[in-house]
Every structure is written in C-alpha cells, then in structure tokens.
Amino acid sequence: MQRTSIKITSEKLDLNACYAFVEDDSCGGISVFVGTVRNDTEGKEVKKLDFSTYKPMALKEMQKIADLALEKFDVKKVAVHHAEGELQIRDIPVIIAVSSKHRKAAFLACEFIIDTLKETVPIWKKEHFSDGEVWVNAHP
C-alpha cells in the first residue's frame, strides 16, 4: 500500500485527489491544509506569485518530510502536493492532507509537514507588485 503521494506540478492542484488519496477505512479523521495566494504583503498589493523549484531535489525533500511524518505521528497516509509556475490571488500553491485513526495525530502531522516544507524544500516564490518584484525570504 502506497502511504505517501508527493507531487510538484504546473497544473492546478487537485484538492479532491489529495483527499481521495488519504481516505482509509481505518481512519477516524482527515486533516487538510490548503495554502492560498494572499493579495498583500505588509500592506503592499500583490498582483501574482511565481514559484520556481529545484524539482528533483524538492521532490526528494518532500518525500523525506512525508516519511518522517509517518514515523513521528500515528498517521495512515500523507499527500504533499505543490504547484510551480505563475499563480494568481486565491490560487493554491500547496496542499497537505493527512489521515489518522484519531484526530490529534492528523492535526499535528499536518502542521509539522507544512512548517518543515517551508524550511527545507528548495522552492522559491517571487512576489510581483505593481512597481516591481521581490524574491521572498531572500534577505532575512
């Protein structure tokens, strides 16, 4: 049984596919985190975002995080899907779905996965404003 689904795509992310992947008869709950593109950064209007990836390494790092989540928490299945390319306001850059027997583990695993992804997975977003563009986090 495949317990993880890892994907990076330039197509629209599919919430139903992530949900369907983690569904399991033994589970009492599914926790899903959906990242969405926000229309402002510190009061500045964002027009769109552009995601670039080091795809082969990003897929490996996402797989490591999913495997670690299975090890650390009592969860059954994990889906981690990320978008690349140009995204508009309200579009979905990332979906994390986790199923577990009891709800707590799914909540914790979901948070662990998105937090770790933001720290280690080689994906970069460029914010486009009306007066220019900025690589996010480039000058911490």
Next chain:
Amino acid sequence: MKIKTLFFGITSDLIGENQLDFVIENNLSIKDFKQFLIEKHPSIENINSYAIAVNEEYAEDDLILKENDVVAIIPPVSGG
C-alpha cells in the same frame, strides 16, 4: 576537475545564469568552494546566506567535492 553548478531564486538573478560549469582544484571542500564562488562572482555576497546541495542533497561545509558533482546554490527557500 569539472563540476556543474546550478543557481536558483535570487542567486540566478544575481549571477545572470541558471547553470555554470567550473573547473576547480581537486579536493576542494564546500567551504573552499564558497570562497571560490565569491571570487568568481562577487555579486553572490549580496545575499546574507545560502545553502549548498551536492547531487540533490544538502551538504555541510566540510564535504569534499568530486569530479562531475552537481552543486546547487540554494538561497533561503520560500515554498508553501
């Protein structure tokens, strides 16, 4: 020896390339390579920090590079 170097995010804008091939001394560590890169491309100093991956895995400063390694310059990530 030859290595391939990949640049991502802000570093590809700073260098103006996504990929460069370098000829470096044998037995160069990641730490030495960072110094080599600054000498070749001083604009890389415009970012405060970056990580290095070798053959798609994060690498520590003391790792020694080998012929034909693929070295990636990883500026602070911002996925999600």
